[in-house]
Amino acid sequence: MKIALLGYGKMGKEIEKIAQERNHEIFLKIDSFEDWNTHIYNFLQADVAIEFSTPATVLDNVMKCFSANVPVVVGTTGWFEQLEIVRELCTEKNQSLFYASNFSVGVNMFFQINKKLAQLMNNYQEYNVSMEEIHHTQKLDAPSGTAITLANDIIANMHQKECWKNELTDDKAVLGIKSVRESDVPGTHTITYESANDIIEIKHIAKNRKALATGAILAAEFLVGKKGIYEMKDMLF
Template identity: 60%
Template sequence: MKIALIGYGKMGHAIEEIALERGHEIVLKVGIENIEENTIENIQKADVAIEFTGPEVAFDNVIKCLDAGVPVVSGSTGWLQRFEEATVYCNKKNGALLYASNFSVGVNIFFAINKKLAELMAPHTEYDVSVTEIHHTQKKDAPSGTAITLAEGILHSIKQKKKWVNEVSRNREELQIISERIDPAPGTHIITYSSEIDDIEIKHTAHNRKGFATGAVLAAEFLPGKKGIYSMSDVLGL
């Protein structure tokens, strides 16, 4: 399979390593130093594009891949206020878009556990729930996309929580997400349910970027030949 890498930072390098190990070919690598090569013509050389950039350019990159007629896997966070727009455009172009806030197989299992735990805790209003996320200091967005996905999974079942906030909050209707930036942490996410009697906590800790990169390549292998909007749940059958 021929892959275009839109975004060639630390994640792009990690994805390249896994893709090559799995027998794929990288036909385009776009980083800050060669942004002029990010063209529709170059993207069309690929069977699938993997887009890991920044929130300020992610949407435009996704649209460019759809215009090129190439299915695109996007792992950029911080741009989801335009995701519905991207969804409409994808369907209009009869294209394929797979987005995930986190591609790690372990994290996506953690998402499923988080949703199930929220369902179990919903009747027990004596517990208050919070989210903590810890990442390296170079991470541009806060809270992390993974933390937002976890928060949304909680809000679906814990009805006394009306919204999430990225700060300490004593308002029982607000789900607090605490963001910490500590090097060299690749990513830790903690869900805590606290009461006067006890605490219940689930935690996922990434040791390196290999899990994210492997999941992104699995997504890229899944997407060619498909149409519409997909997630890692589709890839993993969760």
């Protein structure tokens, strides 16, 4: 595949390594708004774009992909409140979009365990559930996109919880999420159910960014040749 990288930061560089291992060509890199001026015509030749930029630039990049008829895999987080509009535009323009708050196979298994545990705990109100997410200090959004996916899955499966909040709370109707920023942490998510007598904890620790980058390349391979909107569950399960 001829891949255009939209965003050449920590994830873009990791994706480049995996793409080369899998014999794909990174034929274009865009790492700023200005880069589009020089690359816009070449971009039309891309088989697929992989977008890991910033919450402020992702939507402009996705719209450019839709206009250029280039399928796009989006990893950037912090824009999902606009998701419905983007989905509608993708369908209306007959384009191809794959998005995920987390591309790692391990985290997507963790999503399934989280849903199942929330279903099991739903009838046991003596337990209160909370979450902690830890990421590197350069991360722009909080809580992480992965934490929001986990939180929404808990809320959908536990009658007691109505919404999440980005701080720990004693309010039984609110799922508290604590965001911690420490240097060099790729991503750690912990979900804790605590009663007066015991604690159940599930945790996913990313040791590096390789699983995320590999998942994004697999998503690009999956997306090429398809129209429509896809998520990890469409590829994995």
